Amino acid sequence: MPEYRRILLDGAATQVRREGEELVSADGRVVGVEEAVHLPPVVPSKVVAVHLNHRSRVEEFMTSLPDAPTYFHKPTSSLNAHKGAVVRPERCKYLNYEGEVAIVIGRTARNVSPAEAGDYIAGYTIGNDYGLHDFRDTDAGSMLRVKGSDTLCPLGPGLVTDWDFHGKRLRTLVNGKVVQDGSTDEMEWDMHYLVADIARTITLYPGDVLLSGTPANSRPVQPGDVVEVEVEGLGKLTNHIVTGPAPIRDDCGAQPTESEEVISTTFGGDWEFRGIRAPIR
Structure with missing residues (x-):
């Protein structure tokens, strides 16, 4: 390929x-x-990400999928590359990895059917949809700072064409230990469906990226950790975590929090209703 x-x-x-x-x-x-x-292997005008798609992730959160997928937007200023440093700002604790397959658009797409969508895809790469959950209480609706802060969208290492997305294994490793292990076959909505759904109302341009969702077991990482995402046929995306040189400013805006919502999302599932106290690292 x-x-x-x-x-x-x-x-x-x-x-x-x-x-x-x-x-x-x-x-x-x-x-x-x-x-x-x-x-980054492409220069997108936009990066769109689906919320829940992998069944293992849905089961982990003890929830159910909506009738159709929902999405959020990662600004292009969040883009990062293979071997790039992912920054966890000072005063933040809850930076989570999310290994994913990234769809790359090859032709301008608008109002295309799922059956036609494959003709508009240039290929695929690997993404790590990092989330800074310290801001989840503030931005749970938009996910703007949670998912859109600088460096939180590594893509790469390359764009692979003629890749069949069916039955492919996806793994995330932290410091060499497997922490996520899933398959594209556990996705509720496949790559073609996601492209067609977004393109109903939003024009997709060549280079645009759609992140297709992550399996269970997204967890926080620490400065010094090395995070790798492996996708069968797409290679391995590697990044390392560093501490930002300056703390989050406290003279304006909402501040990082550690609510039940933050802890629950960070460590998987509804900790409050399970009666389990989440570990604090």
Whole structure:
């Protein structure tokens, strides 16, 4: 399956094609996969993410799916890349990973059917839909700061075309330990459905990204942790967690909180009604 990446090559953003362990530009320059400085593999005008889609995640939260998917938006300023640092701001505790498959649009799509949607998809990459749940009490409706803060949307390492999304394994690892293990077959709504649903009212442009949902067991990570998301046929997206150099300002805006809602979402399920006290790290 062809794989394309965007890297910094001699100081310029350059699209390259992966050939074994080398990345080759259109003009013939070559760099090793491990030596390359990666950029997000696409330049989207928007990133749209579905809330709940994987059945294991629904069961974990002891809830049920709505009749149709619901979504939120991650600003493009949240984009990050393979091997990039994900920043947990000072005074925040609850930064969660969410390994996902990312759909990349290849043609302008508007008012297309699920049966037609595949023709508008350029390919797929891996996403990690990080959530800063310290702001969940403030932004639970929009998810703006929860999911849209800087660095919280790593994509990569490459865009893979001609990838069949059926029956593919998805795993997230933290410091080498598997923490999420799911499959695209547990998604309630598949990739074509998601594209067609959004395109009913929102025009999707080439490069736009749709994040398709995460399996169970999203949990918080700490500065120093290395987080990897593996998707069968798409490779491995790797990032590391760092502490932001400056704390969240306290002279304006809502402040980070540790409510039952924050704890419940961060550690999975409804802790209050289970009568379990969530561990605090």
